[in-house]
Amino acid sequence: MTARLLATVCLACLTAAPALANKVFVSNERGNSVTVLDSETWEVLTEFAAGNRPRGITISPDGSMLYVCASDDDLVRVFDTDTYEEIHTLPSGPDPELFILHPDGNPLYIANEDDNLVTVVDTETHQVLAEVPVGVEPEGMGISPDARFVVNTSETTNMAHFIDTEDFQIKYNVLVDQRPRYAQYSADGTKLFVTSEIGGTVSVMDIAEDGAPTLVHKISFEVPGVLPEWLQPVGAKVTSDGKLLFVALGPSNRVAVVDAETYEVLEYIIVGQRVWQLDFTPDEKYLLTTNGNSNDITVIDVEKLEAIKSIQVGEQPWGVVVAPDA
Amino acid sequence: MRNDVMAALLGAVWMCVAAAAGAVEVSYGLLRVDYPSQAPISRLEAKPADRGFAGAELATRDNQTTGQFMGQTYELTTVATTPEEAEDALAGLLADGASIIAVLANGADLLRLVERAGEDALILNIGAGDTNLRSENCRANLFHITPSTAMRADAIAQFAIWKKWTDWFLVHGSNPDDRELAEAYRRAARKFGARIVEEREFEDTGGARRTDTGHVLVQRQLPVFTQRAKDHDIVIAADASDVFAPYLPFHLWTPRPVLGSAGLQPVTFHPAHEAWGATQFQTRFEELAGRRVRGDDYDAWLAFRVIGEAVTRTGSADPNVLRDYVLSDEFELAAFKGVPVTMRGWNGQLRQPVLLYDGAITASVSPQDGFLHQVSPLDTLGLDAPESACTAFD
Structure with missing residues (x-):
C-alpha cells in the first residue's frame, strides 16, 4: 500500500509539470495566530502568534511582508514571511477587519468596522494618509485593477462606496442587499461582484471606462434540502480569465461556482463548516477556503471543481492569502 | 480635521446620489410609559433612566450615517411619561410632526395610544407581548417589533x-x-x-x-x-x-x-450576544450609552432601523409609503440574528428568531432545526396566519 502510494506520487512527479510551492497563510480569529502551510505538500509548516483577533490578511506584491488586521489590538501587524517575526505595526483606526493593498504595495486601505471609516495608510512611512467616512460597519474592500477606485461595503448601511484613490472622495454609492461582505473586481476591471450575507445574493455591477458602476444583476442561490437562510454569501474570487466566480456560502458549508458571464450557478462544492474567505494559488489550480467552525481549510481543485483535501489549522480560521510565486 | 473631511465629502456625495432620492426629512419619536414598580429581584435588572432611548439614539445615528449618502435626515424625539399623561405626551409628539412613533408600554396602554394616534400615524410596538394585539385587537397602523409572548413561549417549547x-x-x-x-x-x-x-x-x-x-x-x-x-x-x-x-x-x-x-x-437580545456580527452592535451601543444593552434598547433600535431601511429603499418619509414597503415582499433587514427579519403581512408582527439566554451566553436560538413551515421556519414561532383573528391587514 505504501509502495503503491509512493509509486503514484513518483508518477505524478514525472508526468505533472513541476508545481511551485507557495506558502499559504491563514488567520485564526479565535486562536490569535497565523497558520502557515505549504501549497505543494499541504503540510502545516508552523503557526505563529499574530495579535488579538486576527482577521483580514494580505501579502505584499513581492511576497516578503504579511499584513494582518489585529482587530482587537486596533492595528495592523506586519510580519516577515520568512522568519515570521513582526517587523512593525501600522496604525489602522479602531477594529480593523478587512483591508486591500494597492497593487504596487502602497498604500493600504483598511475598513474600520466600529468607526464607520476607511483608513488609508502609507505602508512605507506608516502615516495615515486619509480617513474616509463611509456607511455603518464598513467591511468588504476591493480595488479596481487600475487602482483608480477602492470599493468599500458597509454592512448596516448596505452600500458599496466607490472611493476615488486620487482625492479619497466617494464618487458613487450603490445600494445592495442586506449585509454586504465582500467586493471583488474581475481582473479586466469591467465587473464588480458584491456579496450580501443576509440578503443571500451577489450583486453584479458593470463598470464603465471611467469607473462608474451600473447594477445589472443579482445572483441568488438554491440548494435542495438547505434552508435558503443558510445560503449566506461571504468571500468571493473570480478566475483571472473572468469565467468563473467562486462564492463562499458561510453556514451552508458550500462554495458556489458561478459562470461569471451568464451568472448561472454551475455547482455547489461541499467544504468545511462556516466557510468564510477564499484565495487562489497563483496558478489558479487550487482554491483555498477557510472554514471557521470546523477549524480547517479546504483545497478545491479548480479544474475539476472538487474538494480534494482539508487541513486542520488554528482556532476559527477567518482569512487566507497565498504568497505570490517567488 | 475629521469634520472638514466629512463636510467635503457630504458635498461630493450629495451630488452623486441625491439626484435619485431627493432631500427627505424623517421625524420620529419614542414614547415610553413608566409604571410604578418595585426594585427588581436582581439589581442587574435595574432599569436605567435612558432605557429604550439609547437604542433609539443608536438607530438614529446608524440611519443618519446612511442618510448622508442619500440626502436623508432623521430627527428623533424621546419622551418618558406616566400612564395618566401618556395620551397628552403622544399628542405632543404628533403635533411636533413625528408621524412614526415607537411605544414602550403595556398592551392596554398601547392600544389606547394607537386609537388616539389615528390612522395617519404609524405606531411601532416595542414593549407589549400580548397575543390579542396580534389577533383580534390588531390595527393596520400598528407594527409589533418586539416578539409576542407566544413567540417566546414557542421558542422555549421548541x-x-x-x-x-x-x-x-x-x-x-x-x-x-x-x-x-x-x-x-x-x-x-x-x-x-x-x-x-x-x-x-x-x-x-x-x-x-x-x-x-x-x-x-x-x-x-x-x-x-x-x-x-x-x-x-x-x-x-x-x-x-x-x-x-x-x-x-x-x-x-x-x-x-x-x-x-x-x-x-427567551429574549430578543442580550449584552453577551456576539454571533452574526453582533459584537459590533454591542461595541457601538456601549460606546454611546456607557452601559450594557437591554432587550428594550434592542427593540427600539430595531424599530427605527426598520424605518431607516424603508426610507433608504423608498426615498420617502410618508408613513403610508413606509408601511406598504415594510409589508411587501421586498422588505428584509439584517438584525444580528443570522437571518433577515421580515414582516408578517397578516398581523404586522416582525418575523425574527428568539435567542435563548442563560444569563451568560446565547445557549441556543429558536426556531430549532427540524421545525418546518411552508413559508418560513420563523413562522413556527407565535401566531400563524390561520390562528390569528386579525383582519386589519386584509
Missing part, C-alpha cells in the same frame, strides 16, 4: 422538544400577567407536543423581596413549595411580575433545569 424534555412542571405567579404567560406556555406545549404534568401557582403576597434575610426564607419555602410534583423533565417558570422565578433554579425539591422567566430565557 428547544425543550428538541432536547426531548417533554414533561413539564409549570410554576406560575398569581397576577394576571403571570397567568397570561402561563397560558402561552400551555398553548406552546399543546402546539409542539409537550405535556404539562403538574401546575402550581406561586402566590404573590407582596412584601420585601430583597431584604437581607430574603434568601434564607426562600431557601426554606421553595423546596417545600415544589416537592411531590409528578415526574417531570423541566420546570417552566411563568413569572411576568418578577416575584419568584430567579430563585427557582437552585431551590427546587427535585433538581431540574428551569426555563422561561429564569434559567434559560
